[in-house]
Amino acid sequence: MTKMEEQGAIALDLLRAYGFAIDALHERRIVRTKNIVGDYAETLFARAFDWDLSSNSNNAFDATDGVKTYQVKSRRLSPTNRSCELGGMPSDELLAFDTLAAVIFEADFSVLYAALVPVPVLTGLRTSRETRPRFVFRRSVLDVPGVEDVTHRLRSAQMTF
Structure with missing residues (x-):
């Protein structure tokens, strides 16, 4: 096997492992979409605070x-x-929600820090860049x-979990 073929095989193994991990997270209802980081954060907050998650189509909250x-x-x-x-x-x-629930994860998905930020506080903390x-x-x-x-x-x- 050439070095290029070996690297291709390793890449395929990594992608397969990623696919298995995503499938397992879906089966356990930890993630709901392809946005793994966002879905995990939502599930984590819901579990920590006993919140009900809204449907994926709800853009307001x-x-x-x-x-x-x-x-x-x-x-x-x-x-x-x-x-x-x-x-x-x-x-x-x-803004159609009462509170921002924010979390920063380390690369390994451990929680680095997290907070609940009420909207009146949030609006004072945000900045604009090119109108957004x-x-x-x-x-x-x-x-x-x-x-x-x-x-x-x-x-x-x-x-x-």
């Missing part, structure tokens, strides 16, 4: 506790990308008044 609604955003850091910017943030007039709001979830956000640090709660929930 991801979960509810029966009183408040929550939009879950996450980011998985990697050795090549340490950005903590959370994507897909709606403009202020389109953005939110960079740095660890310092955990010290902002009104933000609830839920890191330990999410880490505990990780141990229940």
Whole structure:
């Protein structure tokens, strides 16, 4: 076998392992779509707080506790990308949830830090870039008044899967 064929075989083995892992996560109802990081974050918050997840087609919010609604955003850091910017943030007039549930994962999916950020606090923390709001979830956000640090709660929930 040539070196190129060997690398191709290794790549195929890795892709197969990835496929098996994705299938197993779907079977266990840990993920629901192809957005593995986002789905895992939603499932983790729902388990940690006993929230009900909304349907995948609901763009307004991801979960509810029966009183408040929550939009879950996450980011998985990697050795090549340490950005903590959370994507897909709606403009202020389109915010249709009460609280942002945010989590930053390490590359191995362990919870680095997590928080609940009420919308009035969130709007004060966001910045704009080329007309779209953005939110960079740095660890310092955990010290902002009104933000609830839920890191330990999410880490505990990780141990229940």
